[in-house]
Amino acid sequence: MATIAIDPNYGYVLLAATSTFFMNFVHGANSGKYRKAAKVAYPAGYAPADRTDEAAQKFNCAQRSHANFIENQPTAVAAMLIGGLRFPLAAASLGATWTVFRYVYMVGYSSGGGDGKGRLKGMPFWIAQLGLIGLAGYTGLSLVMGW
Template identity: 40%
Template sequence: MAVELVDGYRWVLAVLIANVALVGWMAKKVGGARRKFKVPYPIMYADEKEHKDAKIFNCVQRAHQNTLELLPAFMAALLVGGLEFPRTAAALGAIHFLARIQYFKNYSVGDPSKRFAGGGRAVFPALSGLLLFSILSVVCQFVPQLY
């Protein structure tokens, strides 16, 4: 059975898979930080009294965790927004992808105040744009003459 996609939707799917791979890359970085700073499982966050580099580990963990917390909303908004606006959704998803890389790198230095420096500040505007286009996409399904 063949699935027919909206023209341009393949870009939405490519961005989706890139973001899934990004989460895997972040998980690998957390595992590396866990080994480097000797933070054993199942400890989620290191105690600063027990681990001298706890703040760095906790920031790496938190950057990954924040990405995971927003991943369902990102994926839903990307996929739904892409139904009517595939290129716009893919572009916003790509911005989100690049911003998440910067956000993770900035956060991983151990200073939470730096997480939004540079390109990292584009995470939430990109996600907000995706949410807006997903709402518009749904509205277009109920009121097709608007689009």
């Protein structure tokens, strides 16, 4: 049976995972800033479709960016924690890269523009996320296979 000893470098994985929690707070503050500018009252999640002004557009983009973040964060963090058991420095590096590109994605998407193309600058987060998923899968497979 394979066993795993926690490498002291696993602390970097935990720090990278923690960075995503702070990034979630940044997303909330960003959405709040655009909500206030667009004068969209709670509990509305988005500005109504009949609002075509720039403030409403930017708020909707900021909200969608935040929603996309929270759709992907659980997968990224879980993969980071699992993959980091075997590959702590690689997982921490990919996790930190993921967080940085999620910030770039948020800033780009929130800039509005109507077509959402500002988010494309942050799309490399997908490469980091797929890398994390690969590390997690390999870690599981190696335990099962006894590698």
